Amino acid sequence: MGLQRFIKRSPWVFHLNTGGCNACDIEILAALTPRYDAERFGVKLVGSPRHADILVVSGPMTRKDVEKAKRIYEQMPSPKAVVAVGVCTMGGSVFHDSPFVTAPISDHIPVDVYIPGCPPRPEAILHGILEALEKLEVE
Amino acid sequence: MSEEYRELGVSIPIGPFHPALKEPIGFRIWVEGEKIVKADIRFGHNYRGIELIGARRNWIQILYLAERICGICSWSHQFPLAQAIESLMDVRPPDRANYIRVVVGELERIHSHMLWLGVLGHEIGFDTLLHLTWGVREKVMDALELISGNRVNYAMATIGGVRRDITEAKRDILLRKLDDLLKGVETLRDIVLTHKLVLLRTEGVGRYDRELALRLCLQGPMARMCGIRKDVRQDEGVAAYGDLGFRAIVARDVVGKDGCDAYSATAVRVAETIQSINLVRDALMEMPPGPISAFPKPIVALTRASKAEGEAIGRYEAPRGEVIHYVRAAKSDKPKRWKVRAPSLINVYSTKWVFPGHQIADAVVIAAQPDPCIACTERALIVDLDRGERRVVDHAYLTELSRRKSKEVMGDV
Numbered sequence A: 001m002g003l004q005r006f007i008k009r010s011p012w013v014f015h016l017n018t019g020g021c022n023a024c025d026i027e028i029l030a031a032l033t034p035r036y037d038a039e040r041f042g043v044k045l046v047g048s049p050r051h052a053d054i055l056v057v058s059g060p061m062t063r064k065d066v067e068k069a070k071r072i073y074e075q076m077p078s079p080k081a082v083v084a085v086g087v088c089t090m091g092g093s094v095f096h097d098s099p100f101v102t103a104p105i106s107d108h109i110p111v112d113v114y115i116p117g118c119p120p121r122p123e124a125i126l127h128g129i130l131e132a133l134e135k136l137e138v139e
Numbered sequence B: 001m002s003e004e005y006r007e008l009g010v011s012i013p014i015g016p017f018h019p020a021l022k023e024p025i026g027f028r029i030w031v032e033g034e035k036i037v038k039a040d041i042r043f044g045h046n047y048r049g050i051e052l053i054g055a056r057r058n059w060i061q062i063l064y065l066a067e068r069i070c071g072i073c074s075w076s077h078q079f080p081l082a083q084a085i086e087s088l089m090d091v092r093p094p095d096r097a098n099y100i101r102v103v104v105g106e107l108e109r110i111h112s113h114m115l116w117l118g119v120l121g122h123e124i125g126f127d128t129l130l131h132l133t134w135g136v137r138e139k140v141m142d143a144l145e146l147i148s149g150n151r152v153n154y155a156m157a158t159i160g161g162v163r164r165d166i167t168e169a170k171r172d173i174l175l176r177k178l179d180d181l182l183k184g185v186e187t188l189r190d191i192v193l194t195h196k197l198v199l200l201r202t203e204g205v206g207r208y209d210r211e212l213a214l215r216l217c218l219q220g221p222m223a224r225m226c227g228i229r230k231d232v233r234q235d236e237g238v239a240a241y242g243d244l245g246f247r248a249i250v251a252r253d254v255v256g257k258d259g260c261d262a263y264s265a266t267a268v269r270v271a272e273t274i275q276s277i278n279l280v281r282d283a284l285m286e287m288p289p290g291p292i293s294a295f296p297k298p299i300v301a302l303t304r305a306s307k308a309e310g311e312a313i314g315r316y317e318a319p320r321g322e323v324i325h326y327v328r329a330a331k332s333d334k335p336k337r338w339k340v341r342a343p344s345l346i347n348v349y350s351t352k353w354v355f356p357g358h359q360i361a362d363a364v365v366i367a368a369q370p371d372p373c374i375a376c377t378e379r380a381l382i383v384d385l386d387r388g389e390r391r392v393v394d395h396a397y398l399t400e401l402s403r404r405k406s407k408e409v410m411g412d413v
């Protein structure tokens, strides 16, 4: 019931993998499929950041991706929110001491919701996206 | 490739990064009208310097780094590394550990193949298939969670064995789950291998031939779809595969001929999924009692490994093909050199040879055929040689094209 209060529109999501190990990405995909069914909240994955309300980022942000990630963030229309999935985004996880990663990603783009886990469960990812939605509605 | 761009008088546009759902890899396609005449592939966006940072971790820590090379094949990287370290130290894991290794490895293969099937369905605009396969796949994830406590990145392998036992109670639940799973996968097999849309969009698409496959050293299901019976599990009998009498499946065992195309690849993967379910069941039934690791504690293994010297390799058949881990040790708690050879590098690059001659709408199917971790097209540059036009298209556009073609070939259903 509580959800009804703030789901007034369908949040469209753009997914960006910045060099993670893929596990976070398959869990994000799993969140969209029948068992977890993100579509019941209107969540839809889109192919272009220009259509997206929420940016879901995973991975430790490799050097090669920094500029591109920033550009993708800028291309999104406001209001927008960023959800960071996995501990990679917070401090690099096992890759923390690699010279090629630049985690945390909040050094590059503002993050609204962090979802810890390596990888987090699909339920947690859904929860994070709904948290981000609350932020969008407030704005 | 940049010379060819210069020849064509085309500069390379660095457009927005576009991984869509997937990891970044760039396929570049040159076309004449609708026909692809040339293709090229770029790697490198995911470079994390894993081998470099691996040299700073000790023998135990590096196992968990190996696992995070790829989340889909986490076992397939952790296990060959553990194997390599074991052969450095000249240690043999106990039998029970070998059987548990088969269980985890095969469950991983099932989840990976199911994932691929879903992606294929998505690429050809058959989203029902995507949701069906991912629905079935959740049962495997449950099984993996039951064994290891995590859905992905299970942290099961360790030097000298495995980290968690499969108790009686767990085994019974697993066996029940496997029955469920088998039913689901058999239904899927019947749908996939006979559905008109799948046939129309995959038969003859991405056609290799046996010579090409041998010349390019294709790996895993890509080799087996061309009739090359090559599989590390069969050839090396790693873990308990030798005891279980494993024999690799090639396309002609399933559909009667080695089509070397996307349809054969699908058939091989679906048949392997069923084979894996049976392997897991056999392994669970025949598992001998005993310890699960050659060492009582990881620290003991670490101490022993720190005294090892020399070099060794570990091999395993990942869902996508042969994974090779090479390590060199010099009496230290860290490896001196660690090198990983993953099968996708070979398989993905081979698509360069089969793109020409196909329609643009088939590009995503060919790109997905080798199962490049998750079928990953970062962005494709279409150069129309007839009109001298160039367009940068993204994966979403290519998928859209592919879906339109599906609608066309199916008529107004």
Ligand code: SF4
Pocket: A020, A021, A022, A023, A024, A025, A058, A059, A060, A085, A086, A087, A088, A089, A093, A094, A117, A118, A119, A120, B068, B071, B153
């Ligand atoms: S947080 Fe863990 S699971 Fe997620 S991408 Fe990073 S290493 Fe992989």
